[in-house]
Amino acid sequence: MSDELNGKRIAFLIANEGVEQMELTESLEAVLDAGAEVDLLAPEGGDAQAFNHLDKGDVFQALPVGEADASKYDALVLPGGVVNPDQLRTKAEAVSFVRSFFEAGKPVGVICHGPWTLIEADVVRGRTLTSWPSLQTDLRNAGAEWVDEEVHVDQGLVSSRKPEDLEAFNTKIVEEFAEGIHGGQSEKTARTAA
Numbered sequence: 001m002s003d004e005l006n007g008k009r010i011a012f013l014i015a016n017e018g019v020e021q022m023e024l025t026e027s028l029e030a031v032l033d034a035g036a037e038v039d040l041l042a043p044e045g046g047d048a049q050a051f052n053h054l055d056k057g058d059v060f061q062a063l064p065v066g067e068a069d070a071s072k073y074d075a076l077v078l079p080g081g082v083v084n085p086d087q088l089r090t091k092a093e094a095v096s097f098v099r100s101f102f103e104a105g106k107p108v109g110v111i112c113h114g115p116w117t118l119i120e121a122d123v124v125r126g127r128t129l130t131s132w133p134s135l136q137t138d139l140r141n142a143g144a145e146w147v148d149e150e151v152h153v154d155q156g157l158v159s160s161r162k163p164e165d166l167e168a169f170n171t172k173i174v175e176e177f178a179e180g181i182h183g184g185q186s187e188k189t190a191r192t193a194a
Contacts, residue, residue, distance in 0.1 A: 004178040005036035008074040013065060013094060013117075014050075016042045018083025021050035021057035022163045023111050027077050030170035031177065039073075041065040043091040051081055066093040070100035075177040080112025080132065089120035099123055102189040105181045107156035109173035111166070115139055115159065123189055128152060129159035156182030 010031050014024060032038060042048045045064030050057040070076075076098065078085065088094045099121040101108050110118060115131045116138065118124050125143030129152055136146040151160045151168040158176050160169035176182075 002033065002174075003035045004174055005031055005034040008036045008177060009072060010036045010038050010075050010077060010177065011068065011070070011073040011097075012038060012040050012077045012079065013088065013097065014040060014042050014048050014060075014062065014079060015084045015087035016044045016047065016062070017049040018081050018087060019048065019050050019079050020081035020084065020112060020163065021052050023079035023081065023166065024050060024060070026166045027079060027109065027111075027170055027173065030174055031077070034174045034178075036074075036177070039063055039068070041068050041097070043088070043094055051083070065091075065097050068097060070097050071104070073101075073106070074180065075107045075109070075173070076101045077173065078108065078110040078114035078117055080110075080114045082113050085113045085116035088117045095121045099189075102157075102185055105156065105183055105185040107158065107173070107176040107179065107182060107185070109158040109169065109176070111160045111169055112162055115144075127157060128154045129157060130161050131159060132161055155184030157185065 040062040042062035048060045048062045102123040112132045119142045128145040139146045150165045158172045
């Protein structure tokens with residue numbers, strides 16, 4: 001256990017059903033091992049059903065994202081799974097919560113299909129990131145540059161493609177979360193809003 005994230009509070013935003021369990025639990029373990037406090041948030045709060053690809057996994061307890069104050073968190077993680085971000089992007093409170101991290105310049109980690117929620121929050125224009133390959137056209141259409149890399153960092157936005165990239169992803173989110181506010185993150189978000 002390290003202390004890189006001592007005093008940091010990290011939000012993990014997941015849908016009430018459909019998060020890829022490995023992408024949630026391994027990243028959760030990484031930031032906890034680095035000393036962070038963590039809250040799981042979901043649109044409805046309560047039970048959040050994880051999946052191991054298509055099979056049901058464990059059920060996690062989450063707080064309602066609509067009652068969460070983004071200013072109380074230092075960073076955000078968006079795990080993937082196909083269903084997870086597809087559901088999150090339809091929930092206004094989840095999309096608003098995500099966007100607030102970019103406006104404040106706070107670091108964000110996103111993996112696999114997670115960027116669908118970023119597209120809905122209108123925070124990818126002018127950024128470079130990676131994702132599950134099937135999202136590359138969606139990201140390009142939203143104004144991002146897509147790269148096929150194990151992990152990519154753009155002004156505090158850490159992205160990876162798939163569960164096999166988790167080791168590199170987790171190392172990089174701990175590093176970026178420890179660095180804190182990234183001025184370039186909020187500058188890029190302000191430019192896309194103009």
